[in-house]
Amino acid sequence: MREAAAPAAGDAATGSVRTVCSYCGVGCGIVLDIARGADGRRTVAKAVGDKQHPANAGRLCTKGATHADLLAAPGRLGTALVREERGAEPTAVAVDAAITRTAQRLRAVLDAHGPDALSLYVSGQMSLEAQYLANKLAKGFLRTNQIESNSRLCMASAGTGYKLSLGADGPPGSYEDFERADAFFVIGSNMADCHPILFLRMMDRVKSAGAKLIVVDPRRSATADKADLFLQIRPGTDLALLNGLLHLLVEGGRTDPAFIAEHTEGWEDMPAFLRDYPPATVAEITGIPEADIRLAARWIGEADEWMSCWTMGLNQSTHGTWNTNALVNLHLATGAICRPGSGPFSLTGQPNAMGGREMGYMGPGLPGQRSVLVDGDRRFTEELWGLPEGTLRTDVGRGTVEMFEKMAAGEIRACWIICTNPVASVANRSTVIKALETAELVITQDVFAETETNAYADIVLPATLWAEADGVMVNSERNLTLVRGAVDPPGQALPDWQLIARVACEMGFAEAFTYHSSEEVFEELRRAWNPTTGWDLRGVSYERLRGGPVQWPAAPGGAVRIAVR
Secondary structure, three states: OEEOOOOOOOOOOOEEEEEEOOOOOOOOEEEEEEEEOOOOOEEEEEEEEOOOOOOOOOOOOHHHHOHHHHHOOOOEOOOEEEOOOOOOOOEEEOHHHHHHHHHHHHHHHHHHHOHHHEEEEEOOOOOHHHHHHHHHHHHHHHOOOOEEEHHHHOOHHHHHHHHHHHOOOOOOOOHHHHHOOOEEEEEOOOHHHHOHHHHHHHHHHHHHHOOEEEEEEOOOOOOHHHOOEEEEOOOOOHHHHHHHHHHHHHHOOOOOHHHHHHHOOOHHHHHHHHOOOOHHHHHHHHOOOHHHHHHHHHHHHHOOOEEEEEOHHHHOOOOHHHHHHHHHHHHHHHOOOOEOOEEEEEOOOOOOHHHHHHHOOOOOEEOOOEEOOOHHHHHHHHHHHOOOOOOOOOOOOOOHHHHHHHHHOOOOOEEEEEOOOHHHHOOOHHHHHHHHHHOOEEEEEEOEOOOOOHHHOOEEEEEOOHHHOOEEEEOOOOEEEEEOOOOOOOOOOEOHHHHHHHHHHHHHHHHHHOOOOHHHHHHHHHHHOEOOOOEOOOOOOHHHHOOOOEEOOOOOOOOOOEOOO
16 A cells, blocks of 8 residues: 655645546646636636656646646536437526436336336546446446446456456556566557656656666557567457467576466466467567567566556457456566566556446446455445345346447437447447437436537536546556545536436435435445455545545555655
């Protein structure tokens, strides 16, 4: 567990407020300069990097530095929008009335057609509290298995790969490993453009300590331009390369037999498996020169500590989970895991996709890295949510694509889309559009009025941007940062968690969804600590987070280690 020291947060009305960037999973700390506009509303005058935050130590990329522009962007929703009939123009409606209408219409579909006629499509940009409540409502009270997230399109294979290889979906390393590694293996990721702050940390180590940088990519990216060794791979052949590297590590005696014997299972089957991946064959499959493959294996094998970093290039694949398994195998075989400077590091795309995975908002997931497929996990969650034993279902939806296919076929009749824009982002766009046109009820929840998906909505609920409400975000290294409600939202816009809770209350679930603050929701969700996987927020509270970010696992009363560069 790691906690970062931080000065006082600043004046909540004006002055400066410490928070976290809203864009990607790196989770950089930022400081917002707050001022009052001519209308008296609090606004952001400027955003700068937080020198006290352990993720970035003051550095920011262009996106993070231009947050003030985002918050001042036109087109915000200040009221709800309701379309009385398909094809009609939406009209502005008070948010209270829209919440009541949303609840009534969802309830009508549930009562008439059963739980799987309802679906929720949520986001890795929501706060931890909103993600928790969405999953609680869907699986626990609506009893639908049709809840999916846009993280299905990017992080599901990495998360599943971690589970299969390591037993839990949690990156085993930390950003501090960038300062200790002797070699970096970057595959399927253009860090220079997509995770620039981590790229800069990596390049600091390359320049200061001579660490080797190996980059695997079908195209010469900005990251590849800085590589000591660029492996220009044929698209779709990553698995052969990873297995071929392990073949060479075994052949060259570059494994850690003691670690393998003590901490792994199934190694006895690996030699026969690896015989299918000799260097010449791998070179032919991947299009990479054999000499370069051998050099990459040698650098990995000779490194005292080495890190791998990957993202969509491996994840968005027909065998993305296997890609993660094969990459983790390299670390397990060399013992380069769970020690400073080493580990397989999946780089997260959205600012709270890590938190959403922890809250279980895809497939069989339940809070605290649990699963409906495990008897004990179901019983624990039913007790947490005050549900009779046997309430949680064990049949699981098959993902985002199938959910929209079922909707297009008329099997799913209502969809509630929160903080995401599937018409613009989900594959097979024509199927998504047909699904929204076929469904009898489409609810969207967004901060902007005009989005590709809102054009198909019967009800649009106005949400707040990240700096307009309190909530917790979890970054790629398991670091929790408290987002402050530092500026005033427009009109009647409400936080995602509050909209979800109020709809749930009006659907008849008030006993389980009456909360007065996001802090109350956080206090409930942290009770889902999981001793099996190590997910533990018991030592985290809003009060503690007001002093700075905290990395889990964070047991109650645990020692504090300051880690500010």
